[in-house]
Amino acid sequence: MASAGALLRLIRFDRPIGTLLLLWPTLWALWLAAAGWPDVHLLVIFTAGTFLMRSAGCVVNDLADRDFDGAVARTRERPLVTGEVSVREALVLFATLLGLAFVLVLFTNRLTVLLAVAAVLLASCYPFMKRHTHLPQVVLGAAFSWGIPMAFAAQSQALPPALWLLYAGNLLWTVAYDTQYAMVDREDDLIVGIRSTAILFGNGDRLAIAALQLGCLLCLYLAGRAFGLGTVFNAALLAAAALFAYHQFLIRERRPLDCFRAFLHNNWVGMAMFAGIAIDLALRHGWTR
Numbered sequence: 001m002a003s004a005g006a007l008l009r010l011i012r013f014d015r016p017i018g019t020l021l022l023l024w025p026t027l028w029a030l031w032l033a034a035a036g037w038p039d040v041h042l043l044v045i046f047t048a049g050t051f052l053m054r055s056a057g058c059v060v061n062d063l064a065d066r067d068f069d070g071a072v073a074r075t076r077e078r079p080l081v082t083g084e085v086s087v088r089e090a091l092v093l094f095a096t097l098l099g100l101a102f103v104l105v106l107f108t109n110r111l112t113v114l115l116a117v118a119a120v121l122l123a124s125c126y127p128f129m130k131r132h133t134h135l136p137q138v139v140l141g142a143a144f145s146w147g148i149p150m151a152f153a154a155q156s157q158a159l160p161p162a163l164w165l166l167y168a169g170n171l172l173w174t175v176a177y178d179t180q181y182a183m184v185d186r187e188d189d190l191i192v193g194i195r196s197t198a199i200l201f202g203n204g205d206r207l208a209i210a211a212l213q214l215g216c217l218l219c220l221y222l223a224g225r226a227f228g229l230g231t232v233f234n235a236a237l238l239a240a241a242a243l244f245a246y247h248q249f250l251i252r253e254r255r256p257l258d259c260f261r262a263f264l265h266n267n268w269v270g271m272a273m274f275a276g277i278a279i280d281l282a283l284r285h286g287w288t289r
Contacts, residue, residue: 006084007093010062011055017264018058021177023050024270025170026147029163031277032227033155036285041107042154049104050147056097057123057143063090064127065194072188111153119146131193134200137182141174162226169219176212176244177266179205180251183259206251213244220273229280236276240269 002010012018026046030038062069062080066087069075079085085093098120105116122143129136145167152163175197182189182198183205189196201208217237224233243265250262 029151052101141171165223232280
């Protein structure tokens, strides 16, 4: 029987960066949908749901990659590779996490529940895309951005067209930072046959990431205009641009450790954009709803 420690490592409990990168855009959307503080129960539901869905994503990813992870330096000690967790135990854990997440979404509304079904499909198919396309990061971006329409559906029971600008900006950002992440494993992935944007872009990886970052900033700027955001939000965009420039500095020599540092540093981008949205809305509409 798997130990609690092995199960916690399977869901990356000790590595919260994935949960944070999934949570920040969801919080952006909740605040924009509410034009300020969202409903407290929705804040709790989406925060807990983010943790559960990211954890479930880690489990299905490791199940899909268990025959490859042993050949990759960064992943060879994962519990499914070492045998600390069996395939059956991982499947039970995956089903449990999805079940808990579904219970949470039942406390929202019908539109959010329907969107949640799409979220599960996106999260579940992503790991298998690495076998068939060099663009699995795009599928991950679609999955990591799906909390945005769900947040609008839950908070405002509507899907305003402008949310898709926010969605597109987050998708481009996700592809950028996950390409940085894929650069860490590029040499091993070439050997085992895993595909990624890092392999697709090759020596043009830094330029491609820069283009994705610029596209992200443009989409977020247009989203800010559509939602009536102003000076504080635009200052947050400038801060994000400065952070992106730092990431370019970190990955300039493509050293795996520095690429991983750049990936982790994206947490500050999400935080900066959330601060810009929340403070801008607070100054315009007051600190309480």
